[in-house]
Amino acid sequence: MKPFQIYNSLHRAVEEFVPLKPGIVTFYSCGPTVYLPQHLGNMRAYVFVDTLRRALRFNGYDVRHVMNITDVGHMTSDADAGEDKIEKTARAQGKSPREVADFYIAQFKRDCAALNIELPPDAPAGDHPKPPQSALCRATDNIDAMIAVIGRIVANGYGYVTPSGVYFDVEKWRGPGGIGRLARQSLSDQYASQRLEHSPDKKSPHDFALWVLNQPNHLMQWDSPWGRGYPGWHIECSAMSMKYLGETLDIHSGGLDHIPVHHENEIAQSESATGHPFARYFVHNAFLVGMEGAKISKSAGRFPVLDDLIAAGINPLAFRMLCLGAKYRSELAFSISAVEAMELKLDYLDEFCRNAQRSGATDFEDAAWTNAYLESFHEEINQDLNTPRALAIVLDMVGEAYRRGDLSVLNTLLRFDELLGLGLAERLNESLSEERASGLLQLENLQQERERARASRDFKRADELRVQINQQADRLGYELRDVPGGRSILTPKRRRS
Ligand code: AMP
Numbered sequence: 001m002k003p004f005q006i007y008n009s010l011h012r013a014v015e016e017f018v019p020l021k022p023g024i025v026t027f028y029s030c031g032p033t034v035y036l037p038q039h040l041g042n043m044r045a046y047v048f049v050d051t052l053r054r055a056l057r058f059n060g061y062d063v064r065h066v067m068n069i070t071d072v073g074h075m076t077s078d079a080d081a082g083e084d085k086i087e088k089t090a091r092a093q094g095k096s097p098r099e100v101a102d103f104y105i106a107q108f109k110r111d112c113a114a115l116n117i118e119l120p121p122d123a124p125a126g127d128h129p130k131p132p133q134s135a136l137c138r139a140t141d142n143i144d145a146m147i148a149v150i151g152r153i154v155a156n157g158y159g160y161v162t163p164s165g166v167y168f169d170v171e172k173w174r175g176p177g178g179i180g181r182l183a184r185q186s187l188s189d190q191y192a193s194q195r196l197e198h199s200p201d202k203k204s205p206h207d208f209a210l211w212v213l214n215q216p217n218h219l220m221q222w223d224s225p226w227g228r229g230y231p232g233w234h235i236e237c238s239a240m241s242m243k244y245l246g247e248t249l250d251i252h253s254g255g256l257d258h259i260p261v262h263h264e265n266e267i268a269q270s271e272s273a274t275g276h277p278f279a280r281y282f283v284h285n286a287f288l289v290g291m292e293g294a295k296i297s298k299s300a301g302r303f304p305v306l307d308d309l310i311a312a313g314i315n316p317l318a319f320r321m322l323c324l325g326a327k328y329r330s331e332l333a334f335s336i337s338a339v340e341a342m343e344l345k346l347d348y349l350d351e352f353c354r355n356a357q358r359s360g361a362t363d364f365e366d367a368a369w370t371n372a373y374l375e376s377f378h379e380e381i382n383q384d385l386n387t388p389r390a391l392a393i394v395l396d397m398v399g400e401a402y403r404r405g406d407l408s409v410l411n412t413l414l415r416f417d418e419l420l421g422l423g424l425a426e427r428l429n430e431s432l433s434e435e436r437a438s439g440l441l442q443l444e445n446l447q448q449e450r451e452r453a454r455a456s457r458d459f460k461r462a463d464e465l466r467v468q469i470n471q472q473a474d475r476l477g478y479e480l481r482d483v484p485g486g487r488s489i490l491t492p493k494r495r496r497s
């Protein structure tokens with residue numbers, strides 16, 4: 001099996017993944033800004049994060065995963081301009097910023113659960129000498145860590161203090177006319193794309209805020225060595241990733257839109273503070289777009305959310321399957337009909353699982369011919385997460401099972417689903433338990449009818465019923481056994497060997 005390969009935005013190439021410590025992967029993902037519901041574009045980003053985490057696990061790695069929650073400092077422009085997004089919603093809704101964040105965090109977690117996106121556990125409150133290496137952590141709970149990193153940047157000469165804030169000295173970091181490592185754009189391009197608000201305190205318009213001072217209208221403020229204020233957006237990711245995962249990460253993820261500003265700035269902050277490489281692999285998902293290629297974004301105002309699919313009676317996991325049906329690096333067009341088409345495929349897989357289970361094929365090991373499928377599935381996953389090809393392999397295997405009349409492939413299918421996360425096993429168990437509950441009730445009724453037939457000495461009817469009971473019991477994994485006293489009881493069938 002070829003080792004896992006992934007496209008590294010730092011080198012613009014698909015590379016073999018080799019972690020810093022054998023067997024362990026430190027993985028940081030830029031998480032949600034919690035001032036509105038996450039739209040389906042955002043959820044595509046988290047499906048990608050979850051698929052990557054599953055792929056690493058599929059390859060036997062122990063994945064230490066940290067995701068941040070931005071609940072302060074993200075301004076209405078990705079640079080420093082505008083209003084704090086959380087505070088804007090808080091003012092509009094008459095709530096505190098914490099209440100706004102709590103509300104949308106709960107919604108985010110609910111949507112992730114519906115999409116089988118496994119989030120790391122909530123970071124424990126308070127200071128820990130050795131914080132856990134898997135954590136969902138809030139910016140507002142990590143202000144001290146941010147202040148510490150800003151202090152290191154200033155001490156190393158890459159940050160400077162002014163009355164309006166502490167700024168990062170971009171020219172000094174990159175050198176005059178330097179090119180951003182990740183975005184490979186000149187400062188003037190970056191300046192043009194960001195339309196930075198030029199504070200007169202900044203040495204250069206490219207400089208960005210690490211800590212903002214003297215903004216009395218900002219609701220969230222903390223004390224710092226430079227005065228009362230609040231962090232810039234980018235510093236939280238440098239601070240939290242390094243606090244939980246160490247100064248050099250294996251993998252850092254985010255959407256493509258993070259390349260030119262947020263990730264460039266994270267690299268600058270972290271490396272100027274530590275002197276070490278920040279992340280060894282930067283991975284980025286492409287966008288989910290509207291049918292006409294229109295960007296789906298929170299700021300664009302109208303955006304589909306998971307609740308829209310649920311209201312339309314669509315299984316949310318059909319959306320997950322839509323995401324898997326495209327390469328994570330390709331733009332994906334969203335439409336309800338595209339999700340519905342995926343739902344049909346999901347139903348087809350569910351039906352296959354039920355058929356396989358009922359056929360009794362699961363009592364045996366999977367057929368040997370499934371090995372080739374497992375191998376090519378793994379191969380495609382290791383080839384820069386080629387989920388569309390992997391999905392095609394799954395459907396091909398099911399097709400072949402039907403053609404051969406040999407459905408003993410369920411274990412392999414469920415193994416595939418450890419990566420795909422389509423919830424096949426859960427729905428199979430649900431349908432089986434429903435089927436079983438109603439089947440057992442029917443069986444009980446038949447038993448009682450047979451007792452009555454025997455009591456009235458209608459042995460012909462009793463014998464007919466026995467045949468029916470045997471068939472029904474067999475389907476449910478039971479058999480009817482006569483016991484002394486002329487009665488018969490249901491006992492679990494002995495498994496075939
Ligand atoms: P935000 O909550 O705006 O900070 O975004 C959360 C994540 O969603 C980031 O990784 C973004 O890059 C990503 N993202 C935003 N819009 C889209 C989209 N339309 N398609 C895919 N990813 C997106």
Ligand code: ZN
Pocket residue numbers: 029030031237254262
């Ligand atoms: Zn980030």
